[in-house]
Amino acid sequence: MPKIITGGNKLNNNLFELGLNEEIIEEFKQYYKDGYIGRVITEYKGMYKVITENDIILSQISGKISFEAVDRNDYPAVGDWVVLDRDRSDRGNAAIHGILQRKSKLSRKVAGTDIDEQIIASNIDIIFICMSLNQDFNLRKLERYISIAWNSGGTPVVVLTKSDLCEDISEKLTEVEKVAIGIDIIHVSSLTYEGLEELKKYLTFGKTVVFIGSSGVGKSSLINLLLGQDRLKTNEIRESDDRGKHTTTHRELILLPEGGVVIDTPGMREIQLLDEEESIEDAFSDITEISKHCRFSDCKHDKEPGCAVVKAIEEGVISKSRLDNYNKLKKEAEFIKRKMDRKAELKYKKEIIRRNKKIRNNNKI
Protein backbone atom coordinates (compact mmCIF):
# COMPACT_ATOMS: atom_id res chain seq x y z
CA MET A 1 0.00 0.00 0.00
CA PRO A 2 1.58 3.32 -0.97
CA LYS A 3 1.83 5.94 1.70
CA ILE A 4 -0.45 8.76 0.68
CA ILE A 5 -0.71 12.06 2.36
CA THR A 6 -4.26 13.26 2.23
CA GLY A 7 -5.51 13.65 5.73
CA GLY A 8 -6.21 11.36 8.61
CA ASN A 9 -3.64 11.23 11.31
CA LYS A 10 -0.41 9.44 10.77
CA LEU A 11 2.31 9.61 13.33
CA ASN A 12 6.07 9.75 12.87
CA ASN A 13 6.23 11.22 9.41
CA ASN A 14 9.73 11.43 8.12
CA LEU A 15 10.00 15.01 6.98
CA PHE A 16 13.31 14.31 5.24
CA GLU A 17 11.41 11.96 2.97
CA LEU A 18 9.29 14.98 2.15
CA GLY A 19 12.26 17.12 1.22
CA LEU A 20 13.33 18.60 4.53
CA ASN A 21 17.05 19.32 4.64
CA GLU A 22 19.70 20.89 6.86
CA GLU A 23 19.45 24.24 5.11
CA ILE A 24 15.77 24.56 6.02
CA ILE A 25 16.44 23.50 9.61
CA GLU A 26 19.26 26.04 9.89
CA GLU A 27 17.01 28.85 8.70
CA PHE A 28 14.34 27.77 11.18
CA LYS A 29 16.81 27.71 14.06
CA GLN A 30 18.23 31.06 13.09
CA TYR A 31 14.98 32.99 12.84
CA TYR A 32 12.53 31.27 15.16
CA LYS A 33 12.77 30.80 18.89
CA ASP A 34 10.23 28.00 18.94
CA GLY A 35 7.59 26.29 16.82
CA TYR A 36 7.32 23.26 14.59
CA ILE A 37 8.35 22.76 10.99
CA GLY A 38 5.80 21.45 8.53
CA ARG A 39 5.12 21.37 4.81
CA VAL A 40 1.94 22.68 3.19
CA ILE A 41 0.07 19.85 1.45
CA THR A 42 -3.10 21.57 0.27
CA GLU A 43 -4.79 24.87 0.47
CA TYR A 44 -8.50 25.30 0.68
CA LYS A 45 -10.31 28.59 1.13
CA GLY A 46 -7.66 30.21 3.25
CA MET A 47 -6.98 27.07 5.32
CA TYR A 48 -3.87 24.98 4.87
CA LYS A 49 -3.24 21.33 5.55
CA VAL A 50 0.27 21.03 6.88
CA ILE A 51 2.22 17.85 7.53
CA THR A 52 4.45 17.87 10.58
CA GLU A 53 6.58 15.16 12.11
CA ASN A 54 3.65 14.02 14.22
CA ASP A 55 0.50 14.81 12.34
CA ILE A 56 -1.38 16.41 9.51
CA ILE A 57 -2.87 19.53 10.89
CA LEU A 58 -5.32 22.11 9.61
CA SER A 59 -3.74 25.53 9.91
CA GLN A 60 -4.42 29.15 9.24
CA ILE A 61 -2.10 32.08 8.90
CA SER A 62 -1.28 34.09 11.99
CA GLY A 63 -2.53 37.63 12.43
CA LYS A 64 1.03 38.84 11.85
CA ILE A 65 1.31 37.21 8.41
CA SER A 66 -2.13 38.44 7.48
CA PHE A 67 -1.33 41.97 8.66
CA GLU A 68 2.00 42.14 6.91
CA ALA A 69 0.95 40.47 3.67
CA VAL A 70 1.00 42.81 0.72
CA ASP A 71 0.32 40.37 -2.10
CA ARG A 72 -0.32 36.70 -2.78
CA ASN A 73 3.37 35.93 -2.54
CA ASP A 74 3.27 36.63 1.17
CA TYR A 75 0.75 33.84 1.80
CA PRO A 76 1.65 30.15 2.04
CA ALA A 77 1.61 28.03 -1.10
CA VAL A 78 1.49 24.27 -1.59
CA GLY A 79 5.01 22.95 -1.08
CA ASP A 80 6.07 25.66 1.37
CA TRP A 81 7.97 24.82 4.53
CA VAL A 82 6.25 26.71 7.31
CA VAL A 83 6.59 27.27 11.04
CA LEU A 84 3.60 26.31 13.18
CA ASP A 85 2.76 27.00 16.79
CA ARG A 86 1.75 23.36 17.41
CA ASP A 87 2.20 20.02 15.71
CA ARG A 88 -0.73 17.89 16.85
CA SER A 89 -4.30 18.22 15.66
CA ASP A 90 -5.66 17.01 19.01
CA ARG A 91 -4.55 20.37 20.34
CA GLY A 92 -6.71 22.23 17.84
CA ASN A 93 -5.91 23.98 14.59
CA ALA A 94 -2.45 25.45 14.21
CA ALA A 95 -1.34 28.94 13.28
CA ILE A 96 1.29 29.45 10.61
CA HIS A 97 3.79 31.93 11.99
CA GLY A 98 6.25 32.01 9.17
CA ILE A 99 7.07 30.80 5.69
CA LEU A 100 10.63 29.57 5.24
CA GLN A 101 12.49 30.78 2.21
CA ARG A 102 11.29 29.25 -1.05
CA LYS A 103 14.10 27.50 -2.88
CA SER A 104 12.09 27.49 -6.08
CA LYS A 105 8.58 28.38 -7.07
CA LEU A 106 6.50 27.65 -10.07
CA SER A 107 4.24 30.56 -10.74
CA ARG A 108 2.11 32.04 -13.41
CA LYS A 109 0.12 35.17 -13.93
CA VAL A 110 -3.34 34.84 -12.44
CA ALA A 111 -6.16 34.32 -14.91
CA GLY A 112 -7.63 37.45 -16.41
CA THR A 113 -6.13 40.87 -16.88
CA ASP A 114 -4.75 41.36 -13.39
CA ILE A 115 -0.95 41.24 -13.15
CA ASP A 116 -0.62 39.12 -10.08
CA GLU A 117 1.63 36.19 -9.39
CA GLN A 118 0.06 32.90 -8.48
CA ILE A 119 2.38 30.33 -6.98
CA ILE A 120 1.34 26.93 -8.23
CA ALA A 121 3.91 25.00 -6.22
CA SER A 122 7.02 25.80 -4.25
CA ASN A 123 10.28 24.08 -3.36
CA ILE A 124 10.22 21.89 -6.43
CA ASP A 125 13.25 20.10 -7.82
CA ILE A 126 11.93 18.77 -11.11
CA ILE A 127 9.24 20.00 -13.46
CA PHE A 128 7.81 17.43 -15.80
CA ILE A 129 6.46 19.35 -18.77
CA CYS A 130 3.86 17.00 -20.20
CA MET A 131 2.75 17.23 -23.80
CA SER A 132 0.90 14.50 -25.61
CA LEU A 133 2.23 13.06 -28.83
CA ASN A 134 -1.14 13.37 -30.50
CA GLN A 135 -3.54 16.35 -30.52
CA ASP A 136 -1.80 18.46 -27.88
CA PHE A 137 1.58 18.36 -29.63
CA ASN A 138 2.53 21.98 -30.15
CA LEU A 139 6.10 23.22 -30.12
CA ARG A 140 5.12 26.84 -29.48
CA LYS A 141 3.22 25.82 -26.38
CA LEU A 142 6.19 23.75 -25.27
CA GLU A 143 8.49 26.77 -25.61
CA ARG A 144 6.18 28.66 -23.29
CA TYR A 145 6.16 25.90 -20.69
CA ILE A 146 9.96 25.68 -20.88
CA SER A 147 10.21 29.40 -20.15
CA ILE A 148 7.92 29.05 -17.14
CA ALA A 149 9.90 26.06 -15.90
CA TRP A 150 13.31 27.77 -16.19
CA ASN A 151 11.89 30.74 -14.36
CA SER A 152 10.93 28.58 -11.38
CA GLY A 153 14.40 27.58 -10.29
CA GLY A 154 13.60 23.87 -10.79
CA THR A 155 14.91 21.62 -13.56
CA PRO A 156 12.58 20.98 -16.50
CA VAL A 157 12.18 17.55 -18.10
CA VAL A 158 10.02 17.18 -21.21
CA VAL A 159 7.63 14.24 -20.95
CA LEU A 160 5.98 13.34 -24.22
CA THR A 161 2.85 11.40 -23.29
CA LYS A 162 0.54 8.91 -25.03
CA SER A 163 3.37 7.45 -27.10
CA ASP A 164 1.03 4.56 -27.96
CA LEU A 165 -0.95 6.98 -30.11
CA CYS A 166 2.03 8.16 -32.13
CA GLU A 167 3.28 6.38 -35.22
CA ASP A 168 6.52 8.22 -35.76
CA ILE A 169 8.03 9.07 -32.39
CA SER A 170 11.54 9.71 -33.70
CA GLU A 171 10.25 12.42 -36.03
CA LYS A 172 8.51 14.16 -33.11
CA LEU A 173 11.61 13.75 -30.92
CA THR A 174 13.75 15.49 -33.53
CA GLU A 175 11.32 18.42 -33.51
CA VAL A 176 11.26 18.61 -29.72
CA GLU A 177 15.06 18.39 -29.44
CA LYS A 178 15.29 21.61 -31.46
CA VAL A 179 13.26 23.57 -28.92
CA ALA A 180 14.10 21.80 -25.65
CA ILE A 181 17.78 22.66 -25.71
CA GLY A 182 19.79 21.13 -22.88
CA ILE A 183 16.69 19.50 -21.42
CA ASP A 184 16.07 15.78 -20.91
CA ILE A 185 13.29 14.44 -23.13
CA ILE A 186 11.46 11.20 -22.43
CA HIS A 187 8.41 9.60 -24.01
CA VAL A 188 5.92 7.58 -22.06
CA SER A 189 2.62 5.77 -22.32
CA SER A 190 0.30 5.07 -19.44
CA LEU A 191 -1.28 2.38 -21.56
CA THR A 192 1.78 0.33 -22.52
CA TYR A 193 4.00 1.60 -19.65
CA GLU A 194 6.67 2.58 -22.16
CA GLY A 195 9.17 4.98 -20.59
CA LEU A 196 7.79 4.60 -17.09
CA GLU A 197 11.07 3.30 -15.68
CA GLU A 198 12.88 6.27 -17.15
CA LEU A 199 10.39 8.64 -15.56
CA LYS A 200 10.86 6.94 -12.19
CA LYS A 201 14.59 7.67 -12.26
CA TYR A 202 13.82 11.29 -11.45
CA LEU A 203 11.70 10.42 -8.44
CA THR A 204 14.21 9.90 -5.70
CA PHE A 205 14.20 10.29 -1.93
CA GLY A 206 13.29 13.80 -0.80
CA LYS A 207 12.90 15.20 -4.31
CA THR A 208 9.79 17.15 -5.17
CA VAL A 209 8.41 16.94 -8.68
CA VAL A 210 5.52 18.62 -10.37
CA PHE A 211 3.66 17.69 -13.54
CA ILE A 212 2.53 20.58 -15.69
CA GLY A 213 0.82 20.61 -19.07
CA SER A 214 -2.57 21.12 -20.67
CA SER A 215 -5.66 19.41 -19.38
CA GLY A 216 -6.06 15.91 -20.76
CA VAL A 217 -2.45 15.17 -21.66
CA GLY A 218 -2.34 12.37 -19.10
CA LYS A 219 -0.74 13.83 -15.98
CA SER A 220 -3.15 12.16 -13.55
CA SER A 221 -2.82 8.83 -15.38
CA LEU A 222 0.95 8.96 -14.95
CA ILE A 223 0.71 9.88 -11.26
CA ASN A 224 -1.75 7.03 -10.77
CA LEU A 225 0.70 4.60 -12.31
CA LEU A 226 3.46 5.86 -10.07
CA LEU A 227 1.18 5.42 -7.09
CA GLY A 228 0.10 2.03 -8.25
CA GLN A 229 -3.58 2.72 -7.83
CA ASP A 230 -6.38 4.85 -9.17
CA ARG A 231 -5.88 7.59 -6.70
CA LEU A 232 -6.59 10.58 -8.87
CA LYS A 233 -9.72 10.54 -10.93
CA THR A 234 -9.02 10.47 -14.63
CA ASN A 235 -11.75 11.41 -16.99
CA GLU A 236 -13.19 9.44 -19.82
CA ILE A 237 -11.90 10.73 -23.08
CA ARG A 238 -14.27 12.78 -25.20
CA GLU A 239 -14.33 11.21 -28.64
CA SER A 240 -14.76 14.42 -30.57
CA ASP A 241 -11.60 16.19 -29.52
CA ASP A 242 -9.55 13.43 -27.91
CA ARG A 243 -8.98 15.51 -24.80
CA GLY A 244 -9.99 14.71 -21.29
CA LYS A 245 -12.30 17.03 -19.45
CA HIS A 246 -10.85 19.19 -16.74
CA THR A 247 -10.55 16.93 -13.71
CA THR A 248 -7.87 18.10 -11.33
CA THR A 249 -9.36 20.75 -9.12
CA HIS A 250 -6.96 21.28 -6.28
CA ARG A 251 -3.28 20.97 -5.60
CA GLU A 252 -2.02 18.21 -3.44
CA LEU A 253 1.27 16.87 -2.22
CA ILE A 254 1.62 13.11 -2.61
CA LEU A 255 4.37 10.89 -1.30
CA LEU A 256 5.28 8.17 -3.77
CA PRO A 257 5.87 4.61 -2.55
CA GLU A 258 9.37 4.44 -3.98
CA GLY A 259 10.41 7.91 -2.85
CA GLY A 260 9.84 11.35 -4.22
CA VAL A 261 7.04 13.79 -3.67
CA VAL A 262 4.57 14.83 -6.35
CA ILE A 263 2.62 18.03 -6.35
CA ASP A 264 -0.38 17.70 -8.61
CA THR A 265 -1.52 20.88 -10.32
CA PRO A 266 -4.68 21.63 -12.23
CA GLY A 267 -4.35 21.89 -16.01
CA MET A 268 -2.80 25.19 -16.81
CA ARG A 269 -5.17 26.37 -19.49
CA GLU A 270 -4.39 29.99 -19.54
CA ILE A 271 -0.64 30.01 -19.43
CA GLN A 272 0.70 33.47 -18.97
CA LEU A 273 4.27 34.36 -18.43
CA LEU A 274 5.48 36.36 -15.48
CA ASP A 275 8.33 38.81 -15.67
CA GLU A 276 10.81 36.37 -17.08
CA GLU A 277 12.83 37.81 -19.88
CA GLU A 278 15.89 35.92 -18.70
CA SER A 279 14.20 32.56 -18.77
CA ILE A 280 12.98 33.26 -22.31
CA GLU A 281 16.62 33.75 -23.25
CA ASP A 282 17.34 30.38 -21.61
CA ALA A 283 14.50 28.68 -23.43
CA PHE A 284 15.61 30.14 -26.76
CA SER A 285 19.35 29.83 -26.23
CA ASP A 286 19.88 28.89 -29.90
CA ILE A 287 18.43 32.23 -31.06
CA THR A 288 20.33 34.16 -28.38
CA GLU A 289 23.55 32.44 -29.38
CA ILE A 290 23.10 33.06 -33.11
CA SER A 291 22.05 36.67 -32.55
CA LYS A 292 25.51 37.40 -31.15
CA HIS A 293 26.63 37.29 -34.77
CA CYS A 294 24.10 39.89 -35.97
CA ARG A 295 25.77 43.02 -37.30
CA PHE A 296 23.87 45.29 -34.89
CA SER A 297 23.81 44.53 -31.20
CA ASP A 298 20.22 45.74 -30.92
CA CYS A 299 19.09 43.78 -34.00
CA LYS A 300 15.38 42.96 -33.98
CA HIS A 301 15.98 40.12 -36.45
CA ASP A 302 13.50 41.60 -38.85
CA LYS A 303 14.81 43.47 -41.86
CA GLU A 304 18.18 44.61 -40.54
CA PRO A 305 21.16 43.98 -42.81
CA GLY A 306 23.64 41.40 -41.59
CA CYS A 307 21.10 39.62 -39.36
CA ALA A 308 22.46 36.20 -38.42
CA VAL A 309 19.08 34.97 -37.19
CA VAL A 310 17.31 35.69 -40.48
CA LYS A 311 20.18 33.92 -42.23
CA ALA A 312 19.76 30.91 -39.92
CA ILE A 313 16.06 30.80 -40.84
CA GLU A 314 16.88 30.92 -44.55
CA GLU A 315 19.32 28.07 -44.05
CA GLY A 316 16.68 26.08 -42.17
CA VAL A 317 18.62 26.03 -38.87
CA ILE A 318 15.79 27.74 -36.99
CA SER A 319 12.13 27.82 -37.98
CA LYS A 320 10.42 31.13 -38.66
CA SER A 321 7.61 30.22 -36.27
CA ARG A 322 10.17 29.71 -33.47
CA LEU A 323 11.51 33.23 -33.99
CA ASP A 324 7.94 34.61 -34.11
CA ASN A 325 7.13 32.89 -30.83
CA TYR A 326 10.34 34.18 -29.25
CA ASN A 327 9.43 37.74 -30.24
CA LYS A 328 5.86 37.30 -29.03
CA LEU A 329 6.87 35.90 -25.62
CA LYS A 330 9.47 38.61 -25.16
CA LYS A 331 6.95 41.34 -25.93
CA GLU A 332 4.54 39.82 -23.42
CA ALA A 333 7.26 39.59 -20.78
CA GLU A 334 8.27 43.21 -21.34
CA PHE A 335 4.67 44.32 -20.94
CA ILE A 336 4.20 42.29 -17.77
CA LYS A 337 7.53 43.48 -16.39
CA ARG A 338 6.52 47.11 -16.79
CA LYS A 339 3.31 46.43 -14.88
CA MET A 340 5.11 44.36 -12.23
CA ASP A 341 7.69 47.10 -11.71
CA ARG A 342 4.88 49.56 -11.04
CA LYS A 343 3.33 47.09 -8.61
CA ALA A 344 6.63 46.51 -6.82
CA GLU A 345 7.01 50.25 -6.44
CA LEU A 346 3.55 50.46 -4.85
CA LYS A 347 4.32 47.52 -2.57
CA TYR A 348 7.51 49.24 -1.45
CA LYS A 349 5.68 52.48 -0.73
CA LYS A 350 3.02 50.63 1.26
CA GLU A 351 5.71 48.87 3.29
CA ILE A 352 7.37 52.20 4.14
CA ILE A 353 4.03 53.67 5.27
CA ARG A 354 3.37 50.57 7.40
CA ARG A 355 6.80 50.73 9.03
CA ASN A 356 6.50 54.44 9.77
CA LYS A 357 3.11 53.82 11.34
CA LYS A 358 4.60 51.07 13.50
CA ILE A 359 7.44 53.32 14.62
CA ARG A 360 4.97 56.10 15.47
CA ASN A 361 2.83 53.67 17.47
CA ASN A 362 5.85 52.30 19.32
CA ASN A 363 6.94 55.80 20.21
CA LYS A 364 3.53 56.50 21.70
CA ILE A 365 3.93 53.71 24.26
Ligand SMILES: Nc1nc2c(ncn2[C@@H]2O[C@H](COP(=O)(O)OP(=O)(O)OP(=O)(O)O)[C@@H](O)[C@H]2O)c(=O)[nH]1
Ligand atom coordinates in the same frame (compact mmCIF):
# COMPACT_ATOMS: atom_id res chain seq x y z
N1 LIG B 1 -4.00 6.28 -25.36
C1 LIG B 1 -3.62 6.84 -24.22
N2 LIG B 1 -4.53 7.52 -23.48
C2 LIG B 1 -4.12 8.09 -22.34
C3 LIG B 1 -2.78 7.97 -21.87
N3 LIG B 1 -2.66 8.66 -20.72
C4 LIG B 1 -3.88 9.17 -20.46
N4 LIG B 1 -4.77 8.84 -21.42
C5 LIG B 1 -6.19 9.22 -21.46
O1 LIG B 1 -6.30 10.64 -21.62
C6 LIG B 1 -7.39 11.16 -20.84
C7 LIG B 1 -6.90 12.28 -19.92
O2 LIG B 1 -5.97 11.77 -19.00
P1 LIG B 1 -5.69 12.44 -17.56
O3 LIG B 1 -4.64 11.62 -16.93
O4 LIG B 1 -6.97 12.64 -16.85
O5 LIG B 1 -5.14 13.88 -18.00
P2 LIG B 1 -4.64 15.10 -17.08
O6 LIG B 1 -3.48 15.68 -17.78
O7 LIG B 1 -4.42 14.64 -15.70
O8 LIG B 1 -5.85 16.10 -17.13
P3 LIG B 1 -6.26 17.27 -16.08
O9 LIG B 1 -6.52 16.59 -14.78
O10 LIG B 1 -7.49 17.86 -16.67
O11 LIG B 1 -5.14 18.23 -16.03
C8 LIG B 1 -7.98 9.96 -20.08
O12 LIG B 1 -9.11 9.52 -20.79
C9 LIG B 1 -6.88 8.92 -20.12
O13 LIG B 1 -7.38 7.61 -20.11
C10 LIG B 1 -1.84 7.21 -22.68
O14 LIG B 1 -0.66 7.04 -22.38
N5 LIG B 1 -2.33 6.67 -23.83
Ligand SMILES: [Zn+2]
Ligand atom coordinates in the same frame (compact mmCIF):
# COMPACT_ATOMS: atom_id res chain seq x y z
ZN1 LIG C 1 19.48 39.81 -36.09
